[in-house]
Amino acid sequence: MVLVERERQLAELAGLLEECLHGAGSVVVLRGPVAVGKTELLHTFAEEVASDRVRVLAAAGSPVERHLPFGLLSQLLHGADPAYAQRAEAVMSRGAREEGTVGPQVLEGVSRIFLDMSAEEPLLIEIDDVYHADIDSLQCLLFLARRLRRSRIMLLLSDQNRSGTPHPDFRTELSRHPYCTQIRLAPLTCDGVAALLAHDLDAHAAHSLASAAFAVTGGNPLLVRALAEDWEASTRSAGKEPPTGPVVGDRFTERVVSCLHRLEPDALDVARAVAVVGEAPRLELVARLSGVGAIETRALVDLLDESGLLHQGRYRHRAAQDAVLRDFGAPARIAWHRRAAALLHAEGGRSTSIAHQLIAAGQADEPWAPAVLRESAVSATASGQIDFALDCLELAHSLADDDQQRAVSRAVLAETEWRVDPARVVRHLSQLADATNRGLLRGRQPLAVLEYLLWHGRVDEAAATLDRIAATATGPEAVELGAVRACLELCYPAQRRRMGTRSVAPAPMEPRAGGTASLVATALAAVRGDVAVSSDHLWQGLHTDEPLTRISLGLLALARPERLSTVAPWCLPMLADAAGHDGPEWRGLFTATRADAALLRGDLPTAGRIASAALDETSRSSWGVLAGAPLACLLTTAVETGRYEDAAGYLSMPTPGALLETPFGLRYLRARGQYHLAVGRPYAALSDFRTCGRLLLEWEDDGPWQLSWRIDAAQALVRLDRRDEARVLLEEQLVGLPMDDERTLGRALRQLAATLEPHERPPLLNDAVEALQAAGDRVELAHALADLGGAYATTGDSRRARPTLRRAWRAAQECHAERLARSLRPGLAGTSAAQGASGRPRLRGDLAAELSAAERRVGGLAAQGHSNRQIAQRLCITVSTVEQHLTQVYRKLRVKNRTDLPVFLEAEENESGVDPLLADAFSNSAPYSP
Template sequence: MVLVERETHLAQLSDLLENCLHGAGSVAVLRGPVAVGKTELLHTFAERVAGVRVRFLGATASPTERHLPFGLLSQILHGTDAGYTQRAETVIGGGVLADGAVGPEALEGVSRIFLDMSADEPLLIGVDDVCHADADSLQCLLFLARRLRRSRIMLILGDQDRSGSRQADLRTELSRHPYCTQIRLAPLTCDGVAALLAHDLDAHVAHSLAAGAFAVTGGNPLLVRALAEDWEASTRSARTEPPTGLVVGDRFAERVVSCLHRLEPDALAVARAVAVVGETHRTEFIARLAEVGTIEARALVELLDESGLLHRGRYRHRAAQEAVLRDFEAPGRIAWHRRAAAMLHAEGGRSTSIAHQLIAAGETREPWAPAVLRESAASATASGQVDFALDCLELAHSLASDEQQRAVSRAVLAEAEWRVEPARAVRHLGPLTDAVRHGLLTGRQSLAVLEYLLWHGRVDEASTTLDRLAATATGPEAAELGAVRACLELCYPARHRRAGTGAPASAPVDPRVSASLVGTVLTAVRGDVAVSGDHLWQGLRTDEPLSRISLGLLALARPERLATVAPWCLPMLADAAGHDGPDWQGLFTAARADAALLQGDLRAAGEFASAALDESSRAHWGVLAGAPLACLLTTAAETGRLEDAAAYVNMPVPAALLETPFGLRYLRARGQYHLAVGRPYAALSDFRTCGRLLRDWQADGPRQVPWRIDAAQALVHLDRRDEARTLLEEQLDGLPADDLRALGQALRHLAATLEPHERPPLLTDAAEASQAAGDRVEFAHILADLGSAYAATGDSRRARPALRRAWRAAQECHAERLAQSLQPGLTRTTSAGAASRGPRLGGDRAADLSAAERRVGALAAQGRSNRQIAQRLCITVSTVEQHLTQVYRKLQVRNRTDLPVFLETPENTSGAEPLLAQAIPDSAPYSP
């Protein structure tokens, strides 16, 4: 047995026993809260002295044996000789009165038995939990206590600190005797908790867990030992590293229940009432719920505080509260929760507190319950407690009494679930659509149903329901329906036209509808004109549903549109996502992925897109899944992660995806993946499908998806250059002057249809356009093509710097597949100029360069003249020449065209001129 912080108490008991051995009997009462260590102290002391100096007779009282006559006395006598046992039975049998009470003769006879035994050898009688003793045994013990002053008997009684005890006469009687010693045990200190944990755990672990264990247990030794067992069990089951913090598990819960059942019935009732309420509450309320007196309840709460179970009237840990609730029988627990809810409602308690009780009960017949639950759901939603709000609405829906109430409650529940997890709203779509059809839902709830249908690709139902509502709508409701119709046209243009809904494409958008983000976007898409951030900012209403903001933003399939609106829409989208629930963060993250892709940061784009699908599964996304999947495919193909890209291609997508602009983005990205893995025919099929869809939608305009550029790229791979050139010329003919991104792409692929010596002028123009558009990935590809064109014509002087710049640009935007493909080209151009001048360079030789030589060498490797290097580094031209001489000698090369690419590190080239100026050599002569 383990005792901590009990040395003083053991010393007191040892002194009393020493006196007892000399004929001075005594009574020691061990008092303290439940499970504070009284039993451990009694048995530890008995083990140390029993059989050596005294004879130990022990017993433990139990609530289950409280009504068993002489049950405790029978335990004490169990370890004595048979003669004493028979004598006790005779005395008791003849001394019980007719009314069942114990007569004086019986009490005197039982006492004489113990006194006679002590004449042979000293007795140590230990009774644990004497508060649960049966009345007959207790009278015998009190009678003996009054007669052991001149005996060799030491009586140790373990008793709980309690108020209003049924055994109050025991304390009153014993307190009168001067030979009765009260020994009070307090819970352990934090240092004591650490020492107790150290008996079972490593000393370092025990020290690290001590503060947390003290906070959870209040120093209760039984609960502290349980935490040590939980930690050890968790360590044994851990497959990796052991837990770093406190583990509150099954052993802890078991010990909590053990503590409960050692309490008096009233204390147990109060402990259960506190668990049911679950929060700090007035003592009067706890007393009424537990059906005890207020004064008694206050004292029992203090007792539970001292025991370590409670702290200021609340359970110290959620696991303790849950263990107490699980200890109930289910019908009893439900009845307590229902009674608590009714009491709270009667006294005007908070709606959320009442709702917690109703949800815990799971059922009620109270007519006021649905209204309270809906009020609590609204309050919980406003404070971000979405799961609790859903629980309230779920129960309110189950309690609805008629069709109208059920429809409304289902609509409210679906809206709350939609904010958290759009896929969960699918289960309500059928009943909600029927409710709209039968006029049970009106206003915002009907509009929400339409948005759910559009999100999940159920377009026919949405169109039919929209037409039915539009036939009778007027005023603001008609404007809102117009905004939903704009969403339908944006996301499902083919269905919109086939169904004949709405205005023709050439008709102006209703002014009431245009005062929204989707209306502004629809105006831009219909007119095939550029969309500005100012227009979208004006159209972005703060009260517009997040689903419409999402559809409007991500429906801008062209990159330059998104590049224009992202700085305006992302902050508001982030704020809306934060208020609408955690799963909507995935939508915001997907928009960030697209923005990063447009900025040429492939690594960040891939990370954001992957996080978006992790945060919200594909089922939650509906047809919008095409946006993050397209981004993932593009980044995986460009960064060379082709196995990951294959996994993305094999992901199932909604059937309605290819009827949306998100499907076009997905098809384009999938086609690029096919090109990356050498499947030009599959790529060409995807790109032409984009064109066919756009023609079907009557949306094949100059500002829509540039599928012709993609198809031309696939045709070049198939060596069908004339067809590719025709498509590219069609694209360029209708291309707006401000669409520099598409211009750069078209010119690059048009150059690929020409002979190598004809390509540089077009590629130079393409590089200027892509750089102006901020298309860093495309710019790297253009530089690579430019370097290859120079190399194919034997112009190594121009090829080398262009390929270097292409490699560096690819590295900066993490286009690893392009960067790796450039390494052989760099090697070939170096070999052509240096084959007759010695072996190729090794990276170890660069280590011989000083910092100044490395800076000069890096700028020379970029194609800078000596004068440009001198101006850049603020040194003289003569110093540049001296450094270059040392660089050539150490690296064993003759001139700058042979300098290795590894000299071009980011720290050497920071603050460099725009990449285009670095990549395309000017007419300045090269210095030797």
């Protein structure tokens, strides 16, 4: 056995034993809280100190044998000689026939047996947990204690630190005797915990765990040993690193329960009441719940504090509290929680405290329970405790006793779950749609149901539900439904034909009077070009917290990314505001819109990073049909940066079945088609692009402001050498194209040039470059420049080809369009460069080595297109010095002017990192922030 910090107690016992051997009997009581090591000390003393010097008779009290007459004495006499055992059995059997207390003859007879035994050899009577002993045995022991002063008997008992035992007379009587010694045991100190751990673990682990183990156990040796066993078990797990802190596992919880069942019944009830009440229990509530008096409850809580189970009246570790609750058994635990809830409600306790008890019980039939749960859910939602709010609403829903209450409680539950994860609402959709159709919901709840249905692709249910609500709606409610209808048409354009309308008519622009419906309808009409509305006007009206407005803006932004220049000034601030204080769906909408904005300006790394973050904001299943938007952005960035394996991984992700009924599905199809083109599958790409066109025609939504599928299809047709078909599609695209759509114009002109002969292409491509520059799309601009440079090179115009291709390569590098940049490098090197082993272009022979560092810096800036004055300002030298360096560069490289400078100069300067002033020419723009 392992004893720590018990040396003093062992020495005191040894001294008393020495006196006993010389005829001075004694009574010794080991006192201390439960499981503090009394049993270990008692047994260690008996086996290691006294066993070879005295005869040991041992017994242990047990709650099971508490009512067994002479049960403890029977245990003791099992270790006696048979003659004494038979003699004692005869005496005790006579006592069993007497009624009431044990008769004096029996008391005298039992005492005489022990005294006679001690006359032959010294006697150590060891009794563990004496407070569980039966009353008959205790009376006999007391009678013996009064007569052993001049005997060779040492009576060694272990008892708990407690005044209110079942037999208080026994303790009081013992304490009167001058030869009765009390030895108190306290829990281990932190150093003691470290020493005890060191018996089972290595010294380093014991030292590192000691402080935390002391905090968990309060120095209780039984629990400390359990932590050591749990830690060792975790280290034996294959492939796992040793834990850095205590492991609170099965052994610990088993020992906690073991401690419980060593307690007296009242102490056990108090320990259970503390576990039921939970954090910061109030003593008066614990007393009422346990049925123990208030004074006695305080004493028992102190006892549990001393034992290490509690600290300041609460369990030191949640695992200990859970173990106590499990030990109840389910029926008893439920009953205790319900009783705690009733007590709290009766005294006017906080609704959240009552709700915690009801949720722990999992059931209730009290009429006040649903109202308390709903009130707690509102409070928890306001304080951000969404999971607790959901638990309250789940139980309140299960307690509803009619269809109306069940429908309303389900709607409230769904609304709260929507804040956490939109995917969780799916389980409620059928019931909520049915409740809406039956008119069981009230207020804005039907509109929220429509929002859920739209989000998750339940378009037929949404449309049918909308029709039913609209049939009876009047006044402001009818106007509100107009906004929902606008969202429905935006997400699912095929519904226009079913509803017999071409587009949503804008509502009057009266922010205060028209409300959300007016704002949403006007915003939609403005983006589609039906009306002209100023951004300031829209922003003033859209500054609202209504969810319908925010989701409309999100749908608007993701469905029409090409129109972000129109939407962003008033859409992104609203989404940012929603993302700051609402659930993951708003953060996801805002983040995905930012990703689209970055993609449209050609910032591929930022677009990819933000789109990935958007999907990480919430699970992909929670995105519903909107998942097509961030997935399309990720696909496009992966293709343009040449990461085809990543793109294939994105394509393998599951998508909702209703995706292709939405504009988000068209975006996904277009991105997939671009992937097929990039990996050499033009027929698959053409199929995807034509599917986009077919769907738009079916939706009667194939206007010039819609998805430009004809440009993509023309690109695939050019790859298949079907240029006439491509030209027809591009001419259709250009008819009626809005004047402000520079991006679509530039893309169309670029592909139209590809259908012409090489010498006919430069004028169109120059127009395309100009349009894409105005649009600010750096990726498309790089492609247009590359096509223009290639057209010049094909016609033999090397004077224009080199700087144009160089400019295209720089644009591709700036936005990390690696696919295009790799294709441009060999052509840029031309006849004046060769491909080195590292993949970087190098000069033939030793021409590069002839340039000094200063000449290389000046030549690099000149190759980028900087003027002599700009070079002088950047390098802090004079214009004359720049001219001198350039003269030497031209001579050494054997070129006539700066347009003939090879592009590898700027590449080497950027890659070497020598001149930070040149690096910003190739740096990415800062991450987008609205």
